[in-house]
Amino acid sequence: MASRGATVGPAVRSAGLSVLVLAVLCAVWEAYKWIGERAEIRWPFPVNERTMPHVHDMVGQLFEPSRRNGPLLIDVLLDAAAFTAKEAAVGFVLGASVGFLIAVALSQSRLLQRGFLPYIVASQTVPILAIAPMVVVGLGSKGVTGWVAVAILAAYLTFFPVAINTLRGLQSADPRALELMHSYAASRWTILWRLRVPASLPYVFSALKISATASIVGAIIGEAPSSIQEGLGGAIVNFNQYYSLEPRNLWATNIVAAALGITFFLVVAGAERVVVRRAPENVA
Amino acid sequence: MSTVVQPVPRSFGRTIGRRFRDWLPALVVFVLVLVAWQGLVEVFNIRQFLLPKPTAILGALRDNRSDLWSAGIVTFKEALGGFAMGSTAAILVALVLARWRRVGGAIMPYAIAANAVPIIAFAPITNNWFGLLNPMSKMVIAAVLCFFPVFVNTLRGLTSVEPASIELMRSYAAGEIETFRRVRIPNALPFIFTGLKVASVLAMIGAVVGEYFGGPLDALGVVIQNNVALFDFPLAWAGIIVASAFGIAFYAAVAVAEHFLTGWQPAADSRSD
Amino acid sequence: MSAPPAAVSLAGVGKTFGKGAVRALEDIDLAIAPGEFVSLIGPSGCGKSTLLRIVGDLIQPSVGDVIVNGKPAHRARLDHDYGIVFQSAVLYDWRTVTKNISLPLELLGWSRGRRNERVREMVELVELSGFESHHPWQLSGGMQQRVSIARALSFDPALLLMDEPFGALDEMTRERLNMELLRIWERSGSTIVFVTHSIPEAVFLSTRVVVMSPRPGRIAGIVEVDLPQPRGAETREQPRFFELVTEVRERLAGSGAATAPTEPALVTEERV
Ligand SMILES: Nc1ncnc2c1ncn2[C@@H]1O[C@H](COP(=O)(O)OP(=O)(O)O)[C@@H](O)[C@H]1O
Ligand SMILES: [Mg+2]
Numbered sequence: 026m027a028s029r030g031a032t033v034g035p036a037v038r039s040a041g042l043s044v045l046v047l048a049v050l051c052a053v054w055e056a057y058k059w060i061g062e063r064a065e066i067r068w069p070f071p072v073n074e075r076t077m078p079h080v081h082d083m084v085g086q087l088f089e090p091s092r093r094n095g096p097l098l099i100d101v102l103l104d105a106a107a108f109t110a111k112e113a114a115v116g117f118v119l120g121a122s123v124g125f126l127i128a129v130a131l132s133q134s135r136l137l138q139r140g141f142l143p144y145i146v147a148s149q150t151v152p153i154l155a156i157a158p159m160v161v162v163g164l165g166s167k168g169v170t171g172w173v174a175v176a177i178l179a180a181y182l183t184f185f186p187v188a189i190n191t192l193r194g195l196q197s198a199d200p201r202a203l204e205l206m207h208s209y210a211a212s213r214w215t216i217l218w219r220l221r222v223p224a225s226l227p228y229v230f231s232a233l234k235i236s237a238t239a240s241i242v243g244a245i246i247g248e249a250p251s252s253i254q255e256g257l258g259g260a261i262v263n264f265n266q267y268y269s270l271e272p273r274n275l276w277a278t279n280i281v282a283a284a285l286g287i288t289f290f291l292v293v294a295g296a297e298r299v300v301v302r303r304a305p306e307n308v309a
Numbered sequence: 310m311s312t313v314v315q316p317v318p319r320s321f322g323r324t325i326g327r328r329f330r331d332w333l334p335a336l337v338v339f340v341l342v343l344v345a346w347q348g349l350v351e352v353f354n355i356r357q358f359l360l361p362k363p364t365a366i367l368g369a370l371r372d373n374r375s376d377l378w379s380a381g382i383v384t385f386k387e388a389l390g391g392f393a394m395g396s397t398a399a400i401l402v403a404l405v406l407a408r409w410r411r412v413g414g415a416i417m418p419y420a421i422a423a424n425a426v427p428i429i430a431f432a433p434i435t436n437n438w439f440g441l442l443n444p445m446s447k448m449v450i451a452a453v454l455c456f457f458p459v460f461v462n463t464l465r466g467l468t469s470v471e472p473a474s475i476e477l478m479r480s481y482a483a484g485e486i487e488t489f490r491r492v493r494i495p496n497a498l499p500f501i502f503t504g505l506k507v508a509s510v511l512a513m514i515g516a517v518v519g520e521y522f523g524g525p526l527d528a529l530g531v532v533i534q535n536n537v538a539l540f541d542f543p544l545a546w547a548g549i550i551v552a553s554a555f556g557i558a559f560y561a562a563v564a565v566a567e568h569f570l571t572g573w574q575p576a577a578d579s580r581s582d
Numbered sequence: 583m584s585a586p587p588a589a590v591s592l593a594g595v596g597k598t599f600g601k602g603a604v605r606a607l608e609d610i611d612l613a614i615a616p617g618e619f620v621s622l623i624g625p626s627g628c629g630k631s632t633l634l635r636i637v638g639d640l641i642q643p644s645v646g647d648v649i650v651n652g653k654p655a656h657r658a659r660l661d662h663d664y665g666i667v668f669q670s671a672v673l674y675d676w677r678t679v680t681k682n683i684s685l686p687l688e689l690l691g692w693s694r695g696r697r698n699e700r701v702r703e704m705v706e707l708v709e710l711s712g713f714e715s716h717h718p719w720q721l722s723g724g725m726q727q728r729v730s731i732a733r734a735l736s737f738d739p740a741l742l743l744m745d746e747p748f749g750a751l752d753e754m755t756r757e758r759l760n761m762e763l764l765r766i767w768e769r770s771g772s773t774i775v776f777v778t779h780s781i782p783e784a785v786f787l788s789t790r791v792v793v794m795s796p797r798p799g800r801i802a803g804i805v806e807v808d809l810p811q812p813r814g815a816e817t818r819e820q821p822r823f824f825e826l827v828t829e830v831r832e833r834l835a836g837s838g839a840a841t842a843p844t845e846p847a848l849v850t851e852e853r854v
Contacts, residue, residue, distance in 0.1 A: 140337065150553040
């Protein structure tokens, strides 16, 4: 209901505030490093140039050539981020769709819920990423390309929050509205689309925000041990090997990974704003 | 009119009976899936790459149970340490932010955004901080993973108190500390447990996956990874099952604690999440 | 010896919410003697709850003085001079009936033995024996409200503030609780300030009915209720009862309440 003029102000202010918060975090980092190096802090870990590079060095590293006469590190990492984003996005869409369908199916029958819900919950205790290479190789032997296999891993992490939250959302429909629908002799299908699905939207979006992050995690970690070199996970494994020589590369990569995660999250949060006008914040 | 809602009488046998009927469908699904899986692998003679036969996995589990168990314990200790650190920090920060609400409101969006950072990708860095073999390197990852769900839920629980409940305390001239102790914290308990249950699962996952970027040879994540590398998939799957079992047991332990500490709730299972 | 100080004395009290946006109360002057049962009646939104909260020092008046038991309202709150009962029972789900009632006693630092004894008396007083270890959600609305009354009375406050305590109950439960409240009042000898929007309830219970006008809330008139004590079911059938009901109704109408658009009570959904 705020007028245009009133919305621009807060947007600018919150952007300014974000910069401020970021600056404070960097300052804390630098201060800890400064003190740590002089006081020779050894606990919980030794503070030095290797464990805690300067913030400006980490960022600066992005604008150094990645290798002699090669492209800038940031170009390399942006390419890698795009590759990982593709895996994550495909995994996200796949996982979210599957999660949504599972929820719709389970919402139709208590028996199905009793039969499958425990396994859906238990599935999250399976550290699937620990067998990422097995999955990638296994799917590869069925003719699935590497990045698609990674997308499937990302989907595995994505589907769960969506399935659980959507189910809860579908069941959250106002009982009185349900009774009303029944009094119209509305079909299951009508009730589902007219009542349950709209009621579930805020729940779905709060799950999608969680899933956005999960899909990035799935993509990065899925790549890492699977010798897929083109993405951020590959870059992390690669730079990790040279950490003692050049710690700033790994840090720079992780900064990009963090930025990618936050971007994904913000995209979904933005979509939520558009779709669910006034989502009750308490279903997050 | 003034009908009294009596608590459902809970005879032990009845409870067990109901429990069993509730779980029966899940049990049926379990058996059917196992049979189908075994059957498919045998009938179609699928190459045992991705999915070894359940019997093969069980065999590997049986033959290596003591190694897997001790590896599970190593990793579980990391998970437990991280869980304790992360949850404690989360609850303390939530208490502070619930007390100084304006600060909390200002920080919240950044906390939410920060949660979108793929934390596990930082495992190589914590490995370099603490050393590969130092359990602290995994604990920190697990702790950061645990922090957010516990923090968000605790803060929500501490601040979702009816205004009249607070006014009542004010009418008794109760101070801020009393109000937290007698209203906000009890009110938050079910929320805190919701967060802790999520965190328990994340802690175990974080520890196992953190070990992926290197860890002691006797840790579960490393054991799984090495067996994948050796193409011993039944054993790798057995390791996964052990990890999963530890995760489930951890979750169950938290749920039991919840049951004892928030037993006053109308319907523990419907409200807890 | 001078006369005992008024239980509540309001002088020139006014309250404005926001930046002068909502004038909730204006020029409230009222003195309530110890032992009185005073009802505040008026349409929704006329500032009854606000006035009660001001007396309880839960919010501050914009102007005016509030004296409770001969001291500033703030001091009175710190001295635990009053007990309050809200429209909803406001019980803590994690506490049993017993523990809900003993909450203020714990805060006052009473010993366990003394607490238990008092709680037992209170449970008997509000006729909840047998429900001591129930949790609030296991009780009906009327029983919850009785717990809330027992809690407010438990530490013997000289003053009881009640904000539409029976508003959410059905008519029959409400009439029974009205009787119980009168019985408790007679026994305890405390002063009661009772907010209601039910005219018969106000007349039946009170020694005086304060009629309030809609926004800004002012005192539109005071009706002395000269019905004999103790009151009972037959009180409601006396001609005098009907006369008084009519008088209050006319005062309300005269204050513009009847013509003012009725406005739903402020629903404070937000959580804090
Ligand atoms: N905290 C508040 N902030 C702003 N306005 C308020 C607040 N509390 C009450 N009001 C306003 O003051 C007026 C009186 O409210 P209240 O005392 O609750 O009325 P009553 O109890 O007689 O129904 C109403 O118009 C209400 O909207
Ligand atoms: Mg009111």
